[in-house]
Amino acid sequence: MNTKLKNILLCYASGMGIKSISSAFDISRNTVRRYVRMYQDSGISAEKLPSLSDARLQELFAIPSAREHAPSERHIQLEALLPEYAARLSRKGMTVKTLYDEYSKEHPDGYRRAAFGMKLRQFMLQTNAIGHVEHRAGDKMYIDFAGDRLEIVDEVTAEVVKVEVFVAILPCSHYTYCEAVWSQKKEDLIKACENAFHFYGGAPAAIVPDNLKSAVTRSDRHEPAINPDFAAFAEHYGCAVVPARVRHPKDKALVENAVKLMYRSVYVDIEGTVFHSLDELNRAILKSLEAFNARKLTRRKESRRDLFDLMEKDVLRPLPAARHQMRQRAVATVQRNSYVTLNKHHYSVPTQYVGKRVELVYDADTIDVFHGFSHVTTHHRDDRPYEYTTKASHNLPGRKGSYENDIDGLLSRAAQIDNIVVHYLRAVIEDKRYPELAFRACRGNMNLEKKYGQERLVSGCAAAMDAHRYTISEIVEILETGADADYLPGVDMDEQTHATPAHRNIRGKDYYASNTQQSSSNVKDNKNGNNR
Known part of the structure; x- marks a missing residue:
């Protein structure tokens, strides 16, 4: 009884109401009060x-200990089954009614339906406590596709075509958007998200999708890889993309609940109606959606629309003048006259790219030319056939990027540590x-000094350079696995010759220092020869 009382008081302290506590713990409201x-x-x-002892609780609340009753046989049987029932209830399609039907067949003398449901809810409340999440106005928009698809009937052939249903929700006001699209492909997903922005009249700070391939190419707890086209769409509207975590359904519980509400409102309103086009279906969905958002929320005086107008409408980011245009890609070879054709x-393009393969990334307005990771140039799109678009600057020497001075600063820092680090950073730059990618990579490598120290940074750079591995993840792997052990200093050359076997990769910083001195003397000799 003392443990039960402590749980009651903890629930009350966390903000739970008296009515909810009474239902959860199966005691009267007056007792709870x-x-x-x-x-x-x-x-x-x-x-x-939590730290109060049973004796202290007995003293404070005068709980009679002699009124404890032994649990009945059916209570013991149900208590043993509750953990399994609670786990099965989380599965798709499982309901309390299904569980009770199974329980009543095996235990005909057990609890009735209402008592069974109450004890199951009480068990889940005590074992699956959840925290409250505060949603800021205009912060996120949750998106998902409904599991049940709708239908369009071809007017000529009578062919039935299944279409997907896109659902979006603003969690602060619960203002909901719904639309039918042809598929879950990125083109339809981007168009549906954009229509949701225009429905709301503004863009949120972040979009929270499920881990579908149209939005997330690789799911990861820390750094998920966003689909490039979806990322470009989000950037156009100034939004971040924050995918829900895998196997964490509570991350997108709001939009999943919104999907269920669409089943009970929109799906019911259009049931039995035959639609011959996607536009016709979406007009019916929008009409039902307006009535749904205008309906007052349970135990509240406001509707979703009222809360949106009051809290979020003026907080959303303004939409850009032009809609997002999805970009396409093509590969071309720079011709001898220094032109590419689309x-x-x-x-x-600049003359140094003659004969090289470049990537053209284009939309209805602009064309960007890339060579590898390098952005070469940008042109306004012109579809007049057999015409030429030329930039006068392409006949001039290439301009240096703004990151070169920063790279020089990193090289100066590296020279203060060891020439091995300098040689490795130059290989990374190559x-x-x-320039920007080179600067980021060099900066990331230099930051490894904070975690691993200078000696490990030097040995890691030496090991990575010998293995021709130039990414940060690869040098981190070398340091984490200890693959740089053969390159660590601390043993004299004479001792190293007898203590460790010879290895063609063991060179040390003296090797690079001598090479640098030799290069410097060669430069001086050449200068003296020129002066003579």
């Missing part, structure tokens, strides 16, 4: 409640080509 009044009069804080129109 009496305990709550005694708890308030005691002046004990919620933080001290749709029979020719665009100029591998990355594009």
Whole structure:
């Protein structure tokens, strides 16, 4: 009884109402109120409640210990089954009614339906407590596709076509958007999200999708890989993409509940109606959706629309003047006249790319030319066939990127540590080509000094350079696995010759220092020869 009382008081301290506590613990509301009044009069804080002993509770609340009753046989049987029932209830399609039907067949003398459901809810409440999540206005938009699809009937052939149903919700006001689309492909997903923005009249700070391939190419707890086209769409509207975690259904519980509400409202309103086009179906969905959002929320005076107008409408980010245009890609070879061709129109590129394969990323307005990770140039799109678009700057020497000074600073820092690090960073710069990517990679490598120290950074760079591995993840793997052990300093050359076997990769910083001195003397000799 003392444990039960402590749980009652903890539920009350966490904000749970008296009616809910009474239902969860199967005791009268008056008893709950009496305990709550005694708890308030005691002046004990919620933080001290878990540490109170049974004797202290007995003293404060005068709980009679002699009124304990032995549990009945059916109570013991049900208590043993509750953990399994609670686990099965989380499965798709499982209901309390199904579980009770199974229980009543095996235990005909057991509890009736109402008592069974109450004890199951009480068990789940005590074992699966959840925290409250505060949603800020205009912060996120949750999106998902409904599991049950709708139908369109071809007017000529009478063929039935299944269509997907897209659902979005703003969690602060619960303002909901719903639309039918042809598929879950990225083109339809992006268009549906964009229509949701225009329905709301603004864009949130972040979009929270499920881990479908149209939005997330690789799910990861820390750094999920976002589909490039979906990421470009989000960037156009100034949004971040924050995918829900895998196997964490509570991350998107709001939108899943919104899908269930669509089943009970929109799906019911259009049931039995035959639609011959997607536009016709979406007009019916929008009409039902307006009535749904105008309906007052349970135990509240406001509707979803009222809360949206009051809390979120003015907080959403303004929409850009132009809608997002999804970009396409093509590969072309730079011709000898330093032009590339797209749709029979020719665009100029710098002469150093002649004969090289480049990637054209284009939409209805612009064309971007990339060579590897390097952005070469941008042109306004022109679809006039056999015409030429030329930039005068392409006849001039290439301009240096703004990151080169920063790279020089990193190289100066590396020289203060060891020449091995300098040589490795130069190899990384050569591998990355594009100045910004090279600067980021060099900065990331130099930051490894904070975690692993200078000696490990030097040995890791030496090991990575010999293995021709130039990414941060690869050098981190070397340091984590200890693959740089052969490159660590601390043993004299004479001792190393006798103590460790010879290895062609063991060179050390003296090797690079001598090479640097030799290069410097060669430069001086050349200068002296020129002066003579």
